[in-house]
Amino acid sequence: MFDLRAIQDLNLVFLNECNQEISASEISRKYNRTFELLPQDDHPESYVAKIDGSTFLKVKKLKKKIKITISNDLIVKVDTEDSESIIDFTNILVNNSIITFEDIKYSYYAETLFTDTYLVNNKSNFLDNFITLKELNETKSEKGELFEDQVSFDESSVFGVLEKQLDEEYNYIFCDDLGTEYADFIACKKNKIGFYHAKSSNTIFSASAFHDVVGQALKNLSYVSDLKNIRLDEEDGAKNFITKKDVWKRKYVNNKVKTNIDRLRKPRNANTDEEVERGIDFLKKVNSNGQTIRVVAIVVDFISKEKMAKEIMKNTNKELKQILWILSSFISACQELNLIPQIICKE
Template sequence: MFKDSKLISNIPFFLKIFKPYNRLKNIYSEKGESPFRTKEFSNDSLFYFIEKNLTTHHDYVVCDDLGNEWADYISIKSHEQITFFHAKHGKKGISASKFHEVVSQAQKNLGNIFATENELNRKKAKWDEIYNLNTYPYSQIKRLRRGANTRRALEMYKKTLFAPNSRKEVYLVVDFISLDELKSELLKLQQNQRAENETIQILWLISSFVLACKEVNVDAYITCLP
């Protein structure tokens, strides 16, 4: 039986960071594939989901995927909020290995939210580029997905970073975890029943992610299936 009473007592708190979306039922890949010279990621991809569901009220949105990436997406709500998004697609189920991968990516890049001016300035060349990948070899997808230009995006990042009361957030954007299923499995732990090792590992990973974010005053969120 799982005996960590402190971790078990924090389960209700951990579950509050999950945000269920029905739309995730129709996601079939992380980045998708699109026609020749497309300007958009395919609408069945997590990247498209991020743009159309999680960043709609933000002033600047950048796809920072590949290369020296800090996150798959970085968004800025002027003077109010900076958010890093880390995406991971997978088959529905309680998978600790997939979850571990995206948690590790997020934790590794937490410090980059508080980047220096020089570190931010070095992002300009990349953010000015067109996004190209094997599934998008001739795309016209601009890395700057929303906003006037990258110079203004970087300026606003710097201003927002030091703005009084501005929030910093990290989203794990996953489509393989069902909140109802996860609650059911975690309830077994709370009731001192035998639970799957995958469930215990995911609970440890959630705890690690939340605590790492709290240490640097960053809010943590995880998207999931209902």
């Protein structure tokens, strides 16, 4: 199987052979998907992926790597914002895709073969990492519609549902979404810190959607292990930098819409500036406690635990191996750092 990650998030300008711009969303709709690699009978160890019956890329297993090439009739180039150089689209395919195999413990990414034995050795326990939240059955978007007088996230959004759930458990909740974010929500209470990454998608059972949210979680695992790596305030050597204290004292702004949503989500209706400082002090104290439990969670509304269990039993879904590899990589990476992985999803 061949899966191209979410290229609309790469902040690129796509050009066709006539040097005309093609929207990233248009490219994304065509290529952000999982493809079955079909063997070529006349070329051993060679496979092709097709769109609408036509071959658009070829994959060949060489002695030390896998070679990916695009067909001659697909000439798409990419111009980065900070450079005039043109990048061949093949480079985007090579660096932003995953190839999986019949043997699910293997995967190929960024010209490297990976082995992940977690799922193979822990099939019976895999679903134990899933936590169901029935409110996610009815969510319609990630954040909901935003407007200036808004003081909380839409209750029908993933952010709204997650925030309500966190409010029942934690003493402090910070919204860290956007900018140099380490999670969408960072929450803490005595002896527990949680990093929560949320994602909404209309595509059910989507490997590409999982790529996005799991990738965000994986790149920030080191910060969960020790919050000293985060510039929380000036005491963390951040006198000349914007700190989390600065960010968390502000209102939430997204797509130029300045809402009235405090980034300090709990406690509510407090003196925000003073309470943020108290919250950061509390966060540091919890972080320094060697007994603190650290949770990393992805929160999604495009999969249910029940459907996952059924698909694993059937083992016929084309995207299943991609999803299993992505999630098992997330789980094993967390466990290697003594973090607790959670996949919060529909029932």
